[in-house]
């Protein structure tokens with residue numbers, strides 16, 4: 001595919017919002033799916049001056065969060081699991097799962113992924129989380145007493161489900177002859193993977209995706225890590241999904257809440273921007289390479305993400321002030337961590353009344369469980 005043809009295609013298919021590969025190359029960028037060229041250590045260090053390591057900056061983050069409620073939003077692939085060549089084998093380690101479970105016991109915690117929601121739930125296996133699959137187009141709340149919280153369920157692109165089934169078939173047929181390619185149905189979006197293709201075949205994959213997108217004006221295409229993601233032309237992405245959950249749960253007030261969003265991909269930038277615009281905490285980009293980002297901080301890989309989450313847990317367990325803003329959160333009753341905190345607060349308040357002299361006082365009143373203290 002020559003450059004002029006690529007530009008004509010881009011103009012013709014103006015809703016295709018990713019840069020064609022040949023355009024990336026014209027701009028001196030690489031084919032490794034990251035969209036950035038090889039960088040030296042010194043360039044990486046210079047970039048990290050602007051986007052410091054979240055572990056090294058932990059005290060600064062803790063200072064921002066003092067006397068506020070912390071909310072945690074996590075991407076899945078590349079953030080909680082390392083990138084692997086077979087998407088079906090991107091399994092979460094027990095260590096990472098334990099870290100997320102501990103975080104969710106203390107703070108409202110959500111996963112926002114490009115994956116289909118049910119698939120990411122199967123990978124993560126934690127019922128106490130909020131999940132937003134299909135880049136936020138399929139939202140559910142945590143289980144309440146064993147049942148998914150129906151009030152939170154939201155699918156802004158529900159009417160496109162039959163179209164996405166058809167598009168999946170068209171894309172699968174289109175790339176069937178391209179060795180190494182694969183197509184993944186993520187319910188309200190379809191991923192076309194080229195990680196395992198010969199780089200000479202990348203343009204052929206792009207061509208198939210462009211042709212299918214051109215045939216359906218209701219579609220747009222975004223780009224992730226060696227993947228093209230075909231989705232409905234709706235004004236909804238990880239950023240709007242994040243904003244939706246923050247509003248729904250009463251977590252949108254920067255005076256009371258610090259929100260941390262950890263992600264590794266271009267699509268996570270929409271969420272980083274929401275936090276930056278609202279000055280509501282900040283994004284943490286997972287990357288070993290310098291790249292333009294709206295995130296405030298960085299981590300190198302999923303191992304550092306797990307270390308950061310464990311640090312957050314250790315801090316949360318010793319921080320007495322966090323729960324004061326719980327009463328202001330309209331969605332607090334739906335959130336397991338909030339319910340637990342309010343139960344603890346009730347116990348502490350009762351203990352203080354029943355036993356004003358704390359020495360030797362060991363109140364274990366389980367009768368208040370579930371009542372909450374607002």
Ligand SMILES: O=P(O)(O)OC[C@H]1O[C@H](O[C@H]2O[C@H](CO)[C@@H](O)[C@H](O)[C@H]2O)[C@H](O)[C@@H](O)[C@@H]1O
Pocket residue numbers: 075076077078082083084085086087088090112113114115184186191193195224225226227229265267
């Ligand atoms: O939003 P995310 O949770 O990061 O999902 C984005 C895409 O992630 C997956 O693909 C990526 O990870 C795969 C497994 O490590 C890797 O093989 C692939 O090259 C990456 O692009 C997932 O398979 C896609 O469907 C998601 O759209």
